[in-house]
Amino acid sequence: MAATASAAPAESELDRSGAEDEPRSAEPEEDGGNGQAGPIAAAQQHRLAKLPLSRIKALMKADPDVSLASQESVFIIAKATELFVEMIAKDALVYAQQGKRKTLQRKDLDNAIEAIDEFAFLEGTLD
Amino acid sequence: MAERPEDLNLPNAVITRIIKEALPDGVNVSKEARRAISQAASVFVLYATSCANNFAMKAKRKTLNAGDVMSAMEEMEFERFLQPLREALEAYKKGQKGKKEASEQKRKDKEKNSTDENDKSRDEEDEHMDDEQEGENEGEEEDVEN
Numbered sequence: 001m002a003a004t005a006s007a008a009p010a011e012s013e014l015d016r017s018g019a020e021d022e023p024r025s026a027e028p029e030e031d032g033g034n035g036q037a038g039p040i041a042a043a044q045q046h047r048l049a050k051l052p053l054s055r056i057k058a059l060m061k062a063d064p065d066v067s068l069a070s071q072e073s074v075f076i077i078a079k080a081t082e083l084f085v086e087m088i089a090k091d092a093l094v095y096a097q098q099g100k101r102k103t104l105q106r107k108d109l110d111n112a113i114e115a116i117d118e119f120a121f122l123e124g125t126l127d
Numbered sequence: 128m129a130e131r132p133e134d135l136n137l138p139n140a141v142i143t144r145i146i147k148e149a150l151p152d153g154v155n156v157s158k159e160a161r162r163a164i165s166q167a168a169s170v171f172v173l174y175a176t177s178c179a180n181n182f183a184m185k186a187k188r189k190t191l192n193a194g195d196v197m198s199a200m201e202e203m204e205f206e207r208f209l210q211p212l213r214e215a216l217e218a219y220k221k222g223q224k225g226k227k228e229a230s231e232q233k234r235k236d237k238e239k240n241s242t243d244e245n246d247k248s249r250d251e252e253d254e255h256m257d258d259e260q261e262g263e264n265e266g267e268e269e270d271v272e273n
Contacts, residue, residue: 048138050170055135055137056137056172059173060191069176069190070191070192070193070218072192073195074193075216075219076193080200080205081213083205083208083211087149088150089146089156090150092160102157103155104157109164115178119167122167126163
C-alpha cells in the first residue's frame with residue numbers, strides 16, 4: 001500500500017476528524033505535511049492495541065459506505081475486537097467445562113453463539 | 128489489490144495470544160475453535176464498523192470517529208466494553224500527543240543543527256524505523272475510493 005510520502009495529505013484529514021470529538025489543542029494540525037509524525041505516532045499505537053491497526057483498517061475499508069475513519073476510531077475498534085475475543089473465548093470455555101474438557105472446541109463456540117444474545121450477529125456467519 | 132471481507136483475517140498469532148491470556152492455564156484451544164474465533168473477530172469488526180458508520184452518517188459526517196464506535200458498542204449490546212474502551216482511548220490520546228510533541232521537538236532540533244546532527248538524527252530515524260517494522264506503517268491514510 002502507500003508509503004509514508006502519501007500519508008501527509010490524508011493525515012490532516014485524519015487529525016481533523018480526530019479533533020471532532022476532542023478540543024483541537026489536543027491534536028496539533030498536520031497542515032505542514034509533517035510526514036514524520038506519521039510513522040512515529042503509528043509506532044506508538046501498536047503498543048496499546050494488540051491487533052495490527054492496518055488490518056483493522058483494511059477490514060473497515062471493505063465497507064462501501066465507509067469513506068473515512070479517524071485514527072482513534074480504528075484504534076477503538078481494534079481494542080473492542082480484543083475485548084470481544086476475550087469475551088467469546090471465556091463464554092465458550094463454560095461449555096467445554098460442562099463437557100469436562102480442557103480443550104476448547106468449535107462446538108463450544110457454536111453453543112456460546114446460540115445461547116448469548118450479544119453473539120446473535122454471528123449466527124450464520126462462520127464457516 | 129482488491130481485498131474482499133472474506134479474505135481479510137486477523138493475524139493468527141495475535142488472536143491466539145489474546146485467547147490464551149483470557150483463559151486459565153492448562154486450557155487448550157483446538158485449531159478449529161481458534162479459526163472460528165478469528166473469523167468471528169473479523170465479523171465483529173465489520174459489524175461494528177457498519178454500526179458506527181450509521182451514527183456518523185446520521186450526524187452528516189463523512190468521517191467515522193471514536194464517539195461513533197462507542198455508540199455502536201452500546202447499540203450492539205456491548206456496554207461492558209465502554210469503560211475499558213474509554214480508558215484505552217485516553218491512554219491512546221496521551222500517547223499520540225506525546226509522540227507528536229516529541230517529533231515536533233526533534234524536527235526543530237534538526238533544523239537548528241542540520242549539519243552537525245545529520246548522523247545522529249539518521250540513527251534516531253533508524254530506531255524509529257525499527258519500531259515501525261514491529262508495528263504499523265499505515266496508521267495514517269484513510270482515504271477510500273469506493
